[in-house]
Amino acid sequence: MTLLTAHDITLLSEVHLPWRPRFAAVVDGMRAAGFNPKISEAWRSPERQALLLREGHTKVAWGPHNAVTPAGKPDACAIDVIDAQHGWDAPRAFWMCLLACALRGGLRTGILFGLAGEERTEIKSAALRGDFDFHYKRGFDPAHVELVFPYDKLRDGL
Numbered sequence: 083m084t085l086l087t088a089h090d091i092t093l094l095s096e097v098h099l100p101w102r103p104r105f106a107a108v109v110d111g112m113r114a115a116g117f118n119p120k121i122s123e124a125w126r127s128p129e130r131q132a133l134l135l136r137e138g139h140t141k142v143a144w145g146p147h148n149a150v151t152p153a154g155k156p157d158a159c160a161i162d163v164i165d166a167q168h169g170w171d172a173p174r175a176f177w178m179c180l181l182a183c184a185l186r187g188g189l190r191t192g193i194l195f196g197l198a199g200e201e202r203t204e205i206k207s208a209a210l211r212g213d214f215d216f217h218y219k220r221g222f223d224p225a226h227v228e229l230v231f232p233y234d235k236l237r238d239g240l
Contacts, residue, residue: 096125118166180225
């Protein structure tokens with residue numbers, strides 16, 4: 083049984099079809115753990131990506147949120163997940179649970195972006211053992227959940 087909301091299902095429809103279940107499992111896993119996640123974004127237009135880059139909310143001009151099918155239809159390979167009540171100000175445990183759920187599905191999150199190898203390893207280990215109170219330095223994009231996949235293939239269409 084899924085715990086997805088209608089909002090989540092709508093945004094997941096913008097995600098590459100074969101991988102939708104992985105992303106859905108992340109949200110379901112967080113709800114099952116007692117958190118209240120909300121998918122804030124899946125596919126992004128090139129114009130939105132450019133705006134976010136100008137505003138300093140992203141560091142890339144193109145990323146997995148921008149993937150499209152060969153016909154040009156949204157085909158994102160990433161979602162952003164925030165706390166439905168607290169948004170980006172979610173407690174540390176929320177981000178750790180997001181990481182754990184993502185890792186279990188073969189995904190990664192931006193909680194590790196910009197961190198050194200040893201820090202990344204310690205945070206992943208804590209998340210996977212369920213130590214959501216682990217004190218950690220947070221990477222620059224904790225809400226971001228993505229496939230571990232070569233981006234050049236996404237840019238060229240899957």
